[in-house]
Amino acid sequence: MVTIDETKLAHSAPDDAQGLGLGVFLCGLGMHVLTHVGLITGQTAGIAVILSYLTGWSFGAVFFVINLPFYALAYQRLGLQFTLKSLASVTLLSVITTLLPLGFTIQTLHPALGAVIFGTTVGIGLLAMFRHNGSLGGLGVVALLIQDRYGFKAGYVQLISDAVIFGVAALLFPISVVGWSLLGAVVLNLIITFNHRRDRYIAT
Structure with missing residues (x-):
């Protein structure tokens, strides 16, 4: 039987730096597209977008x-x-999303395509971050804390928070904006659901 020495597969500091950097850049690119077409998203980023x-x-x-x-x-x-x-990661994302409009302008982009591009790039970006034990902070941490203290699953906490965010958005923005935004959220979550499997990823 072949055994795997996990110490030889652990991520080094340069591994983490490039993985987190790539993930944050892709998330920043997706957020640039999202805000260009005037859509929203869930979690802490969604609150920040609305504000x-x-x-x-x-x-x-x-x-x-x-x-x-x-x-x-x-x-x-x-x-x-x-x-x-x-x-x-949060600091770098803030810098990237501030600088991207200075060098990357979008002339024409339909909200539907913008939603798909957002969901795809941010989904892949988050996958890269997850594999290097990183995150963009925010409500996900609260969800884990609630799960630890009260046994209420973190995924349900995040779903409830997203429902509240999109519900508030429905009162503030046209229904078309909310609809296309939901498309982006679905694409993002499908990418995470189908690809984020720790049991298939060996390195730590």
Whole structure:
């Protein structure tokens, strides 16, 4: 029987840096497309998008600030390394989404195609981050904390929070915006569902 020495398969610091960097860049690209066509998404990013639309502030700045309260929770629940990776990833995403419009302008893009591009790029980006024990912080940490303390599954917490976010969006934006946004959310979650399998991924 062949055994695998997991210590030889552990990610090195350069491995994590390139994996997280790639993931954050793809997420930033997807968010640039999403905000260009005026759509929304779920989780903490969705809250930041809605606030940026309502206030006129940049998504990057709002997303960075709105994540600040979650770092203490991340430290308690997932440790220092995860928290530092999340802080670095959120900061980098904020910078990327602020700089991308300066060098990448989109002339014509239908919201349906924009939703699919968003869901695809962010889905792949998050997969890359998950494989290097990274995240974009936010409500996902709260969901894990609730699961630990009360036994209520984190996935259900996230579904409820997304339902609330999209419900609020339905009161603020045209129904077409919410509809195309849901398409993007479905594409993103299908990519995560079909591809995020830790039992098929050996490296740690």
